[in-house]
Structures are given as C-alpha cells and as structure tokens.
Amino acid sequence: MGYDQPVLKALRATEELASLLEADFDTDRGGFTWWHDYGLDRVAITGIMDYLYGLVSAVDENLRSAAVHLADLRENRYGEDHAVIKCLKETGHLPNYLQRTDLEARREARIHAHEAGVLRATGSILDTLAGVVIGIGGLDKSIVMADMACLEPLDEGAGYPGLKTRKKLNLTEKALAPDDPQGNLLRATRSSLLQAGPDGWLDWTRYSRNDRVHRASRIKMSIFGSNGKVARPLPRQPDHAATLGFHLANDIDTMLLTEDSQSTLTGVVESVNYAVIGTFLACSELWRARRDQPDLITQPSGQWTSAKPPRVATFNGYNPDTIAPQGDLAALVSPSTGRRLQAAKVVNRQHPPTP
Template sequence: MKADPQYLAPVMGAVDALTQLSQAMLDDLDEDHHGFTWWRGYVDDKRLALIAEYLMASVDGIKMSLGDAAFLVDECSQFSFADTKWTRDRVEAVQRMGGGMDTILRALRRSGVDEKRERRIRLAREHVFYHLAQVLDRLAAIIVGVGALNTPILKADWKIIGNEETWKKSQGREKSHWTQPAIGRDRQNWLRTSILKAVDAAGPADWLAWIDGTRNTNAHRAPKIQMHAVTKQTRTEPERLVYLFDRQPKWSMTEAIVGSQSLRLDAVWLLEDPLGLMRGALGATASVAEAVGNLLASLWADRRSDPQLLVQPAGQWPTVLEEPELSFAGFGHPVQITTKGGAFRVSPEQARRLRASGVFSPELWK
C-alpha cells in the first residue's frame, strides 16, 4: 500500500473519520431507485438522487480541502526556510561591508526566482485559509444533509451551525406545515451542541471566526498593509524576518488602527510565528472535521435503524434543473480527444454513485 505523504499527517484523523462516513453512505446507495435505500418516501426521487450525490461529493470535498490546506502549509514552510536563508545571506553580506539600512533594503530587492519564491509564499499563506474555509462550508453541507435540516444544501455555510436562530428555522416550526418530529429535533439539537463543543475544544477563542474573516477579506476586500517584522535573536535562532497576520481580519486597515485605540504593533497585528499560526489553524479545523465526521456517522447509523427519526426535507433542493443554461463554450482553443462516442471511465465506486444519482435513467428527469 502506498504511504500517505508526511505533510498529510495533521489531517489524517479527520480523513479517516470522513472516509468511514463516506463508506457508510456508499453501502446504503440504491442504484435501482436512486438516493439511499432508507430515504425512500421522504421526497420525490429526483431530489433524493440530487441530495444524496451532493452529500457524498461534499464528504470527498472536505477530504480534498484538508489535503490541499496541509500541502500549502508544507509548501509555505519549505519556501520560507529558503527565503530566510536568502534574506540572511544578503543582510550579512551588506553588514560585513559596513552598509546601513538603505543598502540592506536595496540588497533585498527581488527579481527572477527570488520574486517568484516570495509570491509562492504569499499565495500559500492566503490560499491555506481558502481551503480551510472550504472545509467549514462543506462540513455545513453534510451537517445539513445528514442532520436533515430544511435549508438549501447548495447554499450551506457555517452560519447555519453558528447562529441559533438560523438553526431553529431549519428545523421547522411547530405551527408551520412542516416540522421535524420532537425526538428528531432533540437529536438535531444534540448534534449542534456537540459540534459547537468540538469547535470550542479545538482552539483559542474566536479561531473559527478569524479563519472565516481572513478568507473573506483575502477573497473579496481591498488588500491591507503587508506587515513584516524582525524577530529577536535567541540562543537557538538568529534574527529573521516574519510576516504578521491581521488581528482583526474583518476590519479595514483604517478601522484596525483606529479601533485598536493604540498605534502599537501588537494591537493591529498578531505577534505570532506565521507558520505556527497556519499549523494551528489547520489542526483546529481538522479536529472539528474529525469530530463532525464521527458525530454524523453515529447519526447516520441511528437514522438507518429508525428512518422516521428525521425526515429528509424537500427544501434541501428547492428547484430541479431550473438554473439558466450558459452559452459559454470556451475561448476558442479546442482540443481533440481520443475517446469515441462520448465514453469515459470512472472507478467502480464512482460508477455506483452515478447509477444511484440517476444519470443513466432518463425517465427520472422527464
């Protein structure tokens, strides 16, 4: 058996838990009638097929995102090590010649491979949080699916779990036309409480909100001051230049400075080793993913034993095949492929999923 890369070690507990959940789902697939065997009778077959496949794809997506985040932390570590040596060599060369700060800054100007290395470090530093936030959004999707919450699974995000009012709305209302049975709502509440306990245990206060804010700011907002600082020399490590992450990622640069009511560096930026912070964020997210995987595997088994415990709501997939079709056909650089007749190969597991999703049953979609 091929060994997993060493950089995946921090996320393997979560990957194993999610793999067990995925296998339980795969074992319950109904290739003839679509969806899962014990989901029959909840909603129409189209929605069962769509929700079931999206649920399994989301589990796969969580494992992929965890692996991508772990890879980026490792990449950032390797490139940062090389960049620290490059920086020290140039600073020491200038100091030996008696040069001052202006000379050092000129020596640190980059081009070629050195500029690319700095860019790779910055991209890894940013993208690791994109993938960690992906984990959280995809976890929300499988929580919605397995937890039978009445909210669109395609739009699931962590706010569904974090906001109590949103959670309650997704359970249905006593006086509405649709609601989960009382024992089912109790189990849903147990699920949410257990997940939030896992979040609290995984890291320091507000760690999850900090990751989400960092991702959103990097993806959607104007860039801020990229702050670097020189560390103090110790007995075991000489001085080095480190990047500082924002203390309040959701605030604009001006708000961060004004809102801190201080011009102190540590009031605006986190005085923490960037790789240590990234590893901590990866570990905390993986811990929650592992806990959620185990909790949902338990709930899945209970629902299989008692299909009336929770009802899979149609509201998880409000419309079927109603999104407008795009006319985009590429930018005019077609490729010639060797496959004949539109045939393609997939793994046996994927073939089962395709059959259960109804893609080979045109009568389902009429």
C-alpha cells in the same frame, strides 16, 4: 512524514463517513436504499444523495489542499527567510525587491499564494462541513445553499440551537430536548467547532478567508525578531480594513498577532482537523441510527429546492471542440464514482435537473 500528516485523522473520519454513505447507494432506484419512504421524488432523492456525498468529498479535497498549501508555505518561507537574514547580516538592509531574480520573485509570490490558500481551503471546509451536517441531520434547509452561517449563532450551553438558528433551520423547541437527534447533532457540531482551538479561532479563520477572497490587499509586514528570525504576523482583526486597523491600534500588538503566520496557519489547520473529526464522528453515529430506524428523521424535500433557478452560463471555453473521444471509449472513473453515478441516475441520460 507525508504532507497530509496534519490532517490525517480528519481524512480518516471523512473516509469513514463517505464509506457509510456509499454503502447505502441505491444503484437500482437511485438515492439511498432506505430513503424511499420519505415521499421524495427521484429528482430530490438523487440530487440530495449526490450533493451530500459531494460535500463529504469536498471536505476531503480541501483538507488536502490546506495541508499541501501549509507544507509548501514552510518550504518557501525557509528559503526566503534564509535569504533575507543572510542579506541583513552581510549588508545591513533588506534585499532589493526590484532587482530580484525570477526564482526569488516566484518564491515570494508562492508565500502569499500559500498563505491565502490555507485560509481559502479552511474556510471552504467549514462551509461544506455545515452542509454535511444539514444533509445528515435531515434539517429543512437547502443543502446547496448551506454554509456555516446556517448554524450560527453558536451559543454556549444547553440552549443551542437558539431561536435564530432554529428559525434558519425550521426547527421547533423540540430540538432543545436532550434526546432529540437533530439537536444533538447540532450541539456536537457546535462543541467540535468551539473546542477545536483557542477562543475566537473560528471567527478569525472565517474573517481571514473572506478578507483574502473579497477584500483589498493589505500592507505586508516583516519583523526581524530578537531571536534572529524573520516573522510575518497576520492581522489581528481581518474583518477590518487595513487603514481602520492602523487608526484603531495603539501599538503594533493590537494591530497584528504576536506570532509568525506559520504558527497561526499551522494552528488553524490543526483546529480544522479536530473540528472535522468531532463533527464527522457525530454524523457517522447519526447516519447509522437513521439507517437502523429510518423514521427517526424524515429527509425534507426542501433540501432540494431553491427560491430562484440557478444561473446559466453561456461560456463555451477558449478552445472548444478540441477533445474528441476515440470511438465509443467511455470516460474512465473509479468504482466508487461509478456507483455514485448509478445512484444519482445520471448514466444513460437519466440526469435529473438541479435546483
């Protein structure tokens, strides 16, 4: 079984959507073949096209990253847990972490890196997924700035998208109609996300991702269970600072999840797999409908505008000018990437500015 087995169905849904987009690349005029009556200038039509395709590719990349982090986490936990249990049985205490070999120390570091890697990758999947929905649905929101917050709050029932969400996406109450294509895509996305896992999985995953990226490191805890196995539970409230969790908790069960981190992260990856499948099936269906009836939704130019210009970096690298192409040798790219570059009009110095 390959490392990507937990996300294989989501990868197939991603590949199908990417193939639909690629089939509509306009390598002559730029953008997508059926977008040229929307009044978009070349900068917008090529920019939105390329960024939308890139978002789908980002979902693919992060699915693979989440899967490989999960697989490597299992391998390293197996070795570490075996060593800890062996030490406990032989000496009655935990290993001396100050006297570990480099191999043992790296194994522990990999465990923490792979736990964080799963959460970072799944958080990125959710944000880029929202960007794909905004692009496919022709929603009037900057596609570059799109993230999961744009779709919130994910209210239950027929009242979604609610007033707050409609305001973010510049939608009217028309989106609540059962035959509205934009509203239906949003409702399909909402259902795919909420039904992909147990109650609260989505918020917990996003809070945990933010915790690993932006917050202070937490106290690590290992529990030697009655089943003779080592467990490393994750925080129940990842949006709370660690000390707040201690102060608010009546017991360890209210501070930590009552399962090993491997169980939690395996579930998160499984939930993301289901969320991508449902959302991208809805996206593929709407894309086909729009291609057959281009006036169903007008792609807004506002998707390629920004309130402020992008920041400019002055960094030149640590060893600049150390790559020297051999003569007129061109960069090697796949046929798919070649078509993408042609449709984006970036070959022969035709690259339009980004927002």
